[in-house]
Amino acid sequence: MLLASLLDSRLMYYEPQIKTREEIYRDMVSRICRNYPLPICGSELVKLVLERDEETSTAYPTGLAIPHIRMEGFNDTLISVCVPAHHVDYEGTHVSVIVLIITNKSATKLYLNIVAALLKLSKDREAMRTLGKVKDGHYILTTIKQMGITIKEKLTVSDIMISAPVTITPEAKLSELGDLMNKHDIAVLPVVDENKKFLGEVNVLNLLKVGVPDYLMMMTNLNFLESFEPLEKLFESEDIVTVGEIMNKECEVLSPDASIIEAVFLMIKHEKRFYSVVDHGTLVGILTSMDVFGKVFKV
Amino acid sequence: MTLMLLALVIFGVTYVMIITEWINKMLAAMIGGFLIVLTGILKQGNAFAAIDWNVIFFLIGMMMVISVMRETGLFLYLAIKTAKLAKGKPLRVTMYLFLATAVISAFLGSVTTIMILVPIAMLIAAELKITPVPFIVTMIIASNFGGAATMIGDPPNIMIGSATDYTFLDFIFNLTPPVLIITLSSLLLIRIIYRKSMEVSNQARARLMEYNEKNLIQKPKMMVISLIVVALMLTALSLQGVFKFETATVAMSAGLFLLLMNSRKKIEQVLVKDMDWVTIFFFIGLFMIVESLVETGFIDALANRVLKVTHNEPRSTAMAILWISGVFSSIVDNVPFVASMIPLLEKISSVFQAEHIPQAMMHPMWWSLSLGTCLGGNGTLIGASANIVAVGIAGRSGYHISFKEYTKIGVIFTLNAMLISTVYIWFRYF
Numbered sequence: 001m002l003l004a005s006l007l008d009s010r011l012m013y014y015e016p017q018i019k020t021r022e023e024i025y026r027d028m029v030s031r032i033c034r035n036y037p038l039p040i041c042g043s044e045l046v047k048l049v050l051e052r053d054e055e056t057s058t059a060y061p062t063g064l065a066i067p068h069i070r071m072e073g074f075n076d077t078l079i080s081v082c083v084p085a086h087h088v089d090y091e092g093t094h095v096s097v098i099v100l101i102i103t104n105k106s107a108t109k110l111y112l113n114i115v116a117a118l119l120k121l122s123k124d125r126e127a128m129r130t131l132g133k134v135k136d137g138h139y140i141l142t143t144i145k146q147m148g149i150t151i152k153e154k155l156t157v158s159d160i161m162i163s164a165p166v167t168i169t170p171e172a173k174l175s176e177l178g179d180l181m182n183k184h185d186i187a188v189l190p191v192v193d194e195n196k197k198f199l200g201e202v203n204v205l206n207l208l209k210v211g212v213p214d215y216l217m218m219m220t221n222l223n224f225l226e227s228f229e230p231l232e233k234l235f236e237s238e239d240i241v242t243v244g245e246i247m248n249k250e251c252e253v254l255s256p257d258a259s260i261i262e263a264v265f266l267m268i269k270h271e272k273r274f275y276s277v278v279d280h281g282t283l284v285g286i287l288t289s290m291d292v293f294g295k296v297f298k299v
Numbered sequence: 300m301t302l303m304l305l306a307l308v309i310f311g312v313t314y315v316m317i318i319t320e321w322i323n324k325m326l327a328a329m330i331g332g333f334l335i336v337l338t339g340i341l342k343q344g345n346a347f348a349a350i351d352w353n354v355i356f357f358l359i360g361m362m363m364v365i366s367v368m369r370e371t372g373l374f375l376y377l378a379i380k381t382a383k384l385a386k387g388k389p390l391r392v393t394m395y396l397f398l399a400t401a402v403i404s405a406f407l408g409s410v411t412t413i414m415i416l417v418p419i420a421m422l423i424a425a426e427l428k429i430t431p432v433p434f435i436v437t438m439i440i441a442s443n444f445g446g447a448a449t450m451i452g453d454p455p456n457i458m459i460g461s462a463t464d465y466t467f468l469d470f471i472f473n474l475t476p477p478v479l480i481i482t483l484s485s486l487l488l489i490r491i492i493y494r495k496s497m498e499v500s501n502q503a504r505a506r507l508m509e510y511n512e513k514n515l516i517q518k519p520k521m522m523v524i525s526l527i528v529v530a531l532m533l534t535a536l537s538l539q540g541v542f543k544f545e546t547a548t549v550a551m552s553a554g555l556f557l558l559l560m561n562s563r564k565k566i567e568q569v570l571v572k573d574m575d576w577v578t579i580f581f582f583i584g585l586f587m588i589v590e591s592l593v594e595t596g597f598i599d600a601l602a603n604r605v606l607k608v609t610h611n612e613p614r615s616t617a618m619a620i621l622w623i624s625g626v627f628s629s630i631v632d633n634v635p636f637v638a639s640m641i642p643l644l645e646k647i648s649s650v651f652q653a654e655h656i657p658q659a660m661m662h663p664m665w666w667s668l669s670l671g672t673c674l675g676g677n678g679t680l681i682g683a684s685a686n687i688v689a690v691g692i693a694g695r696s697g698y699h700i701s702f703k704e705y706t707k708i709g710v711i712f713t714l715n716a717m718l719i720s721t722v723y724i725w726f727r728y729f
Binding site: 213214216218219220221223224225226 | 379509513517692
């Protein structure tokens with residue numbers, strides 16, 4: 001299915017003025033309500049869209065925002081596209097294309113595939129630049145038509161992964177690892193060499209384990225010990241031990257072409273919430289269970 | 300003759316695999332066991348009939364008992380209590396831990412005892428800020444001594460007990476006295492060897508005394524129940540002469556009862572985590588392989604050769620068994636060794652019968668085999684499973700104990716033990 005076939009040029013427009021997110025939503029909603037009879041409309045609908053934005057961000061780092069409403073008693077999929085002349089701020093993300101989607105409650109799969117197609121489009125910098133230059137609704141539609149974007153059947157890991165994750169090299173010292181975890185507030189990092197070749201993963205438990213000798217791990221419990229200071233040893237070895245010595249080398253990884261259900265399946269099965277996405281030995285991104293939850297299920 | 304050679308080759312290759320650990324020892328034993336059948340040396344039925352199920356189920360039963368007892372925290376409690384009784388003075392801690400390890404090993408088996416006690420010994424050493432190596436080395440030695448004292452302490456004894464008519468009490472009467480003497484004299488050796496080497500600050504000792512070992516008793520009720528069950532189990536084993544219970548039946552009854560009381564909701568977890576299936580299948584494979592040596596007549600030939608050398612004379616035969624077992628067990632895993640020695644001794648027994656030598660003369664043979672294999676295990680780092688396990692635990696925590704470092708100490712204790720055993724066998728049975 002072509003993405004263009006789902007679009008209606010009356011719902012697509014160029015916004016030359018500086019407007020807030022709410023003002024843009026208001027314009028989009030009024031265009032929709034002018035052309036389609038909806039059970040909920042006007043300010044009430046704008047409020048719903050804003051509320052949805054509050055829950056989890058609908059903006060992607062590529063400069064695309066996809067606000068979305070599922071409406072009961074409505075049996076179609078409406079897509080409104082706004083290309084603002086000036087970036088709109090979404091909690092720090094600069095958004096240059098806003099796509100508002102209204103679907104019925106049962107069209108989840110179609111919706112996810114539209115999102116996937118849009119995300120793919122947004123990753124194509126050339127295409128985004130072309131779209132940014134279009135100054136008219138009809139042109140937006142023609143441009144998208146020309147791009148020949150299809151809605152595929154499958155949403156894959158590469159569509160929702162984080163593509164430029166924080167990484168670390170095996171030569172890095174533990175102090176550096178600790179700093180990175182602290183700075184970015186993350187508990188797991190993929191370990192790569194200078195060519196982005198994936199070597200393993202290192203997590204905060206690997207780090208803490210340095211301070212706990214192996215023999216303690218063999219005991220059934222430690223509730224008789226009050227004074228033992230495991231972190232003493234961690235501090236001592238912070239600048240001596242390298243990431244390579246403590247990382248997990250045998251990690252399950254995801255392929256960028258893997259389906260979302262496969263990713264979810266593996267996450268549940270291995271009780272692993274963080275996956276490195278590896279393409280032919282090279283790290284291309286990471287995917288956490290919260291990414292899946294936030295971007296796919298909580299839509 | 301061809302079959303015998305083939306059987307010998309399979310046995311030899313398997314043995315090399317087990318010693319060198321080029322492949323997992325269970326895998327080696329099982330592959331060997333079924334190759335014996337596949338090559339037609341043994342019929343499957345005969346190979347299966349050779350498996351000593353009394354040994355297998357005894358091991359399984361004991362693993363069940365230990366799985367429950369471990370959870371109660373009793374053993375950790377005992378270890379900490381021991382160290383506190385020694386007031387944290389390192390030489391005393393070493394000696395007390397030596398005794399505790401020997402006593403616990405006599406009932407739990409050496410490997411289990413090492414797995415439970417070595418980590419705690421390392422913690423105590425870390426707290427005292429001294430190297431744990433003397434603790435570990437002496438505990439390995441104690442575990443092998445303790446295991447030698449009873450029928451259920453060490454796999455060789457379990458196998459000998461199962462293959463012969465000796466009861467639990469026979470083992471106590473014949474083996475515990477020499478092991479007691481060996482253990483006490485070893486304490487003296489520890490004193491001589493380590494007297495000067497360990498200094499500890501009062502501060503470190505005070506910290507050790509702060510351990511709140513009472514917290515370790517996790518399930519007081521279950522602990523009492525399991526102690527009663529173990530007491531009953533030992534009583535039943537002691538009354539083997541009266542009731543004719545087989546060892547496996549007693550151990551399985553105790554194990555199943557404790558699982559029923561404590562773990563019925565997590566049986567699968569117990570089966571996966573606490574049962575050492577590698578050991579179980581290792582034994583099964585070994586029994587099958589050794590049977591091929593028996594059926595093809597190799598063991599008969601070997602027994603005749605041994606008796607020819609010793610001129611059918613019981614005392615020199617016993618001495619030969621003791622020392623050959625001791626030397627052999629100090630360099631190779633003693634389980635496959637005993638598995639092959641048992642049919643050899645059975646053959647010697649029938650030769651004695653034919654030569655009208657009194658059957659009482661067989662006693663020193665069996666006890667020599669037991670003492671030789673169990674005590675010889677201390678000779679080198681790779682002589683017994685307990686040694687390998689302990690060194691593994693130490694190594695993973697950053698304390699590398701080298702073959703040389705261990706053997707230097709191990710040889711002294713082993714020689715002492717072997718000499719005492721020699722005197723004991725010599726004077727008690729002849």
